[in-house]
Amino acid sequence: MSLSDLQAETTEVLARLVRFNTVNPPGNERPAIEYLAGYLEDAGLRTELLACDENRPNLVADLEGTGDGPILCYLGHVDTVLADPSEWAHDPWSGDVVDGFLWGRGALDMKSQVAAEAVAAAALGREGWRPANGHLRLVFVADEETGGDVGAHWLTTVHPAKVRCDMLINEGGGEVFEYGGARRYGVCAGEKGIFRFKLTAHGAAGHASIPRTGDNALLKLGPVLDKLAGAKLSVQLSEAPAAFLRSIGEDPDDPAAALARIEAADPALLTLLEPMFGVTLTPTMAHASDKINVIPSRAYLKIDCRVPPGFGEDAAHERIAHVLGADGRDFEIEFTEKVMGNSSPTASPLMDAIDRWVQANDPGADTVPVILPGFSDSKWFRDAFPDCVAYGFFPQRHMSVLEAAPLVHNADERIDVRDLGFAASSYVDIARELLG
Numbered sequence: 001m002s003l004s005d006l007q008a009e010t011t012e013v014l015a016r017l018v019r020f021n022t023v024n025p026p027g028n029e030r031p032a033i034e035y036l037a038g039y040l041e042d043a044g045l046r047t048e049l050l051a052c053d054e055n056r057p058n059l060v061a062d063l064e065g066t067g068d069g070p071i072l073c074y075l076g077h078v079d080t081v082l083a084d085p086s087e088w089a090h091d092p093w094s095g096d097v098v099d100g101f102l103w104g105r106g107a108l109d110m111k112s113q114v115a116a117e118a119v120a121a122a123a124l125g126r127e128g129w130r131p132a133n134g135h136l137r138l139v140f141v142a143d144e145e146t147g148g149d150v151g152a153h154w155l156t157t158v159h160p161a162k163v164r165c166d167m168l169i170n171e172g173g174g175e176v177f178e179y180g181g182a183r184r185y186g187v188c189a190g191e192k193g194i195f196r197f198k199l200t201a202h203g204a205a206g207h208a209s210i211p212r213t214g215d216n217a218l219l220k221l222g223p224v225l226d227k228l229a230g231a232k233l234s235v236q237l238s239e240a241p242a243a244f245l246r247s248i249g250e251d252p253d254d255p256a257a258a259l260a261r262i263e264a265a266d267p268a269l270l271t272l273l274e275p276m277f278g279v280t281l282t283p284t285m286a287h288a289s290d291k292i293n294v295i296p297s298r299a300y301l302k303i304d305c306r307v308p309p310g311f312g313e314d315a316a317h318e319r320i321a322h323v324l325g326a327d328g329r330d331f332e333i334e335f336t337e338k339v340m341g342n343s344s345p346t347a348s349p350l351m352d353a354i355d356r357w358v359q360a361n362d363p364g365a366d367t368v369p370v371i372l373p374g375f376s377d378s379k380w381f382r383d384a385f386p387d388c389v390a391y392g393f394f395p396q397r398h399m400s401v402l403e404a405a406p407l408v409h410n411a412d413e414r415i416d417v418r419d420l421g422f423a424a425s426s427y428v429d430i431a432r433e434l435l436g
Contacts, residue, residue: 001127003421006119007418007422008421009424010115010420013118014102014107014415014420015096017078018093018104020078021093023080023081024079024146027143036078052149057142059141060163062136064130065131065133067131067132069436070435071167072135072165074137076113077141077144078106080105084411088412100416101417102414116427120431124431124432134436139155141377144376148380152380156384168390169430171392173372174423175394175401175405176400179265180265185358185365186367188393189239189240189243189344191342191371191379192309193307193339193340193342194337195306196335197335198336199302202297213295217288217299220331221300234319235259236278236308236311240343244276244369244370247368248368279315279316279318279319280305281303281304286301302336309342309371342378346369351367351389353433353434355367357426357429361425378392395422399416
């Protein structure tokens with residue numbers, strides 16, 4: 001298929017997917033998954049639905065080869081976060097194409113990638129291509145947005161043989177950015193860990209009409225919030241961020257200077273890149289008194305803490321101590337969630353194939369490894385298959401990371417339709433190169 005044909009078909013498939021309301025919870029992904037299953041079956045793929053919850057099945061689709069070789073998997077989720085239509089310029093479940101953009105919830109996260117992966121596999125299947133060495137597998141899942149308990153986590157735990165793979169392409173990278181006069185495409189090689197905690201201040205209750213009769217625990221949180229707001233990033237370099245700095249011509253042995261130069265060149269770009277390089281502490285919830293006329297004896301903050309791969313709880317404790325200083329000893333710290341970060345090597349045949357494709361299809365551009373500050377289903381595949389090399393890559397040439405990233409989980413989510421054909425062509429070409 002030509003690039004224009006891939007663009008047209010991926011646009012049509014994405015519009016269909018957007019029109020399925022798969023806001024999670026509750027998800028209700030079955031209609032979208034069944035649509036994809038029928039589409040891929042018609043192209044010659046073998047499909048199977050696997051479900052922990054009958055309303056929320058997962059799809060595994062295969063194009064098997066004639067010889068031994070690796071299994072390349074294209075992964076994606078069809079559930080989305082919520083959307084309030086009153087905040088949108090276009091209905092979030094319309095899939096309308098306006099001014100060259102397809103609008104709707106999931107247009108970036110990540111029904112667009114699902115559509116591009118499906119169209120690439122369907123195009124290969126319809127033309128009679130089968131891998132000469134290996135196996136092409138598509139896995140489209142439910143429930144990524146709330147952790148994967150009936151999606152990828154369940155699949156890799158209960159049906160590992162049916163989703164096993166040696167190489168994996170998922171979400172988390174691919175948007176273009178410019179730095180140092182060159183165009184770069186991020187390839188996500190890992191994800192930060194999650195070490196969320198509750199910080200509690202203690203005081204003494206009293207009647208709110210006589211403020212000094214108590215010791216107001218809520219007031220003690222004010223300085224904590226100030227320190228969190230003013231804290232500068234601590235830097236703990238893991239493999240991918242160090243490789244990122246080398247790739248853009250900066251010195252990983254002096255990351256502070258490198259980040260300062262990025263900020264001077266493009267402050268908005270630093271805002272998106274900075275979380276890769278260290279532990280972040282973001283207060284998101286607070287609670288104090290249950291009655292408006294009672295001075296609280298206890299007040300707490302819930303803080304979302306993210307830690308680079310290769311570091312764990314000790315790094316979180318060190319960051320908390322650094323930000324709060326001696327005052328931190330006055331508070332109770334309780335970790336409520338502990339998930340180690342995960343990553344894949346930045347050097348691999350899959351990375352080489354992605355890099356060659358970028359250079360061939362955007363002359364002068366190159367790839368750089370990045371770390372996803374958030375979570376994706378790649379974690380479950382890396383956990384289940386330790387030898388699997390998993391990357392996030394959905395190439396977007398026409399919509400930069402500075403344009404796309406702020407729209408994820410936001411109102412007016414949309415994608416430039418030219419990037420749909422661009423991405424689909426990458427999945428066609430990468431499968432051909434790696435599987436023969």
